[in-house]
Amino acid sequence: xxxxxxxxxxxxxxxxxxxxxxxxxxxxxxxxxxxxxxxxxxxxxxxxxxxxxxxxxxxxxxxxxxxxxxxxxxxxxxxxxxxxxxxxxxxxxxxxxxxxxxxxxxxxxxxxxxxxxxxxxxxxxxxxxxxxxxxxxxxxxxxxxxxxxxxxxx
Amino acid sequence: xxxxxxxxxxxxxxxxxxxxxxxxxxxxxxxxxxxxxxxxxxxxxxxxxxxxxxxxxxxxxxxxxxxxxxxxxxxxxxxxxxxxxxxxxxxxxxxxxxxxxxxxxxxxxxxxxxxxxxxxxxxxxxxxxxxxxxxxxxxxxxxxxxxxxxxxxx
DNA sequence: ACTGAAAACAACTAAGG
DNA sequence: CCTTAGTTGTTTTCAGT
Numbered sequence: 001x002x003x004x005x006x007x008x009x010x011x012x013x014x015x016x017x018x019x020x021x022x023x024x025x026x027x028x029x030x031x032x033x034x035x036x037x038x039x040x041x042x043x044x045x046x047x048x049x050x051x052x053x054x055x056x057x058x059x060x061x062x063x064x065x066x067x068x069x070x071x072x073x074x075x076x077x078x079x080x081x082x083x084x085x086x087x088x089x090x091x092x093x094x095x096x097x098x099x100x101x102x103x104x105x106x107x108x109x110x111x112x113x114x115x116x117x118x119x120x121x122x123x124x125x126x127x128x129x130x131x132x133x134x135x136x137x138x139x140x141x142x143x144x145x146x147x148x149x150x151x152x153x154x
Numbered sequence: 155x156x157x158x159x160x161x162x163x164x165x166x167x168x169x170x171x172x173x174x175x176x177x178x179x180x181x182x183x184x185x186x187x188x189x190x191x192x193x194x195x196x197x198x199x200x201x202x203x204x205x206x207x208x209x210x211x212x213x214x215x216x217x218x219x220x221x222x223x224x225x226x227x228x229x230x231x232x233x234x235x236x237x238x239x240x241x242x243x244x245x246x247x248x249x250x251x252x253x254x255x256x257x258x259x260x261x262x263x264x265x266x267x268x269x270x271x272x273x274x275x276x277x278x279x280x281x282x283x284x285x286x287x288x289x290x291x292x293x294x295x296x297x298x299x300x301x302x303x304x305x306x307x308x
Numbered sequence: 309a310c311t312g313a314a315a316a317c318a319a320c321t322a323a324g325g
Numbered sequence: 326c327c328t329t330a331g332t333t334g335t336t337t338t339c340a341g342t
Contacts, residue, residue: 002215012216015209019173022318033327038320052210054302055169061156061203062166062306069253069262090301099223100297108223108262108293114307139262143254147244148208152216153268176335187310192337 002047004152007032011040012049013149019053064112067096067141068119070127071105075134082106088130094122105137156201158306161186165194166203167303173207218266221250221295222273224281225259229288236260242284248276259291 002008010030014021021029027037044050059065074081082100089098089109099108109127113119123138156162164184168175175183181191198204213219228235236254243252243263253262263281267273277292 004216012209012211016211017208019207019209023320024318034319035321035328036326039326047215048212049215050209051212053173054171054208054210055166055173055204056206056208057166057170057304058202058205059304061201062158062304064304064307069255086297086299090299092301093305093307095301096304097301098297098299099295100299101223101293101295103293104291105293112304118307137258139255139257139259141253141255143240143252145240145244145252145254147246147249147251150211150213150216150218150250150266151247152218153247153272154217177337178335188336189311189338190309193309 002044002049007036007040008044008049009152011037011044013151015041015050015053016149059112063114064094066115066119067110067112067144069139069141070109070111070123071137071139072107072109072127072133073104073135074106074132076132077106078132081132085130085132088127092122092126094118110141156198156203161190161194162198162203163306165191165198167305169195169204169207170303213266217268218248220269220273221264221266221298223293223295224263224265224277225291225293226261226263226281226287227258227289228260228286230286231260232286235286239284239286242281246276246280248272264295 007030011026014026014029023034023038027034030037072085074085085107086098086100089095089107094111094113095109096112097110100106101108111122113122123136127133128136161184165180168180168183177188177192181188184191226239228239239261240252240254243249243261248265248267249263250266251264254260255262265276267276277290281287282290
């Protein structure tokens with residue numbers, strides 16, 4: 001069972017801030033020996049706490065300054081329809097993330113596109129075209145804010 | 155202005171898959187000399203294409219298996235109300251991300267909590283307690299799927 | 309852009325406290 | 326968990342092609 005003591009909490013926080021620090025720097029910041037730091041990080045990996053390290057790219061800088069959240073209701077709400085729509089959503093290069101949800105909407109799809117024209121054609125030509133899509137609601141995103149670090153609760 | 159040739163596209167894709175590869179591995183995968191690879195990555199950083207490297211943690215493994223999206227309508231929709239709510243949302247340790255949106259909802263708040271009890275008290279005691287919050291709609295998330303790599307469009 | 313080589317730095321291992 | 330020391334491997338820079 002994982003151990004969320006102060007050292008591990010600070011390691012997780014630091015690695016979320018910057019995943020490419022050397023073990024030396026990490027150990028210095030956390031205040032442990034390098035050997036201890038290395039072992040802790042390996043253990044966090046082995047325990048499945050750390051699942052990966054990912055480079056973040058600036059969306060406007062890669063030509064995708066416009067973001068939207070698209071709420072989708074399916075009909076019928078069968079497993080086949082859900083599985084098909086999930087595949088569709090994840091196959092689109094415009095998609096950043098998709099949420100399969102309980103409630104009013106069956107999916108929320110978070111997309112980033114070059115402009116409002118691309119958004120319009122994405123929604124109408126690619127999403128609305130799917131046979132199980134009963135209703136679409138597109139919401140423009142002014143700001144996408146992340147809270148980091150993600151911390152263990154309790 | 156950035157150059158999204160094949161080499162840079164593959165670098166961005168590989169680094170999003172695994173941000174902790176050695177420059178050696180990266181160069182081997184991409185098929186360039188190490189010196190070229192190193193220079194390209196540095197340039198992507200300098201050009202603001204790469205904004206950081208972040209470790210990802212497993213939410214269930216850190217005691218936060220339940221996710222929800224909370225739609226929030228504010229009243230009045232003044233700048234002060236928006237600024238206050240943004241601060242509130244980002245101050246909560248349960249928050250993963252917040253979207254400031256145009257349309258029906260003013261904010262969508264993505265949270266991860268230990269259980270449904272924690273979700274209920276988060277919504278009622280922390281969010282609904284804010285004076286500018288006019289309406290809240292909580293949607294449970296069954297699946298949170300990410301599309302990676304995020305690619306330049308066009 | 310690639311190659312090769314040298315210097316600096318970091319990772320990793322292992323033994324002992 | 327820390328320290329030390331030794332080995333290996335990587336990064337980084339700088340020639341030259």
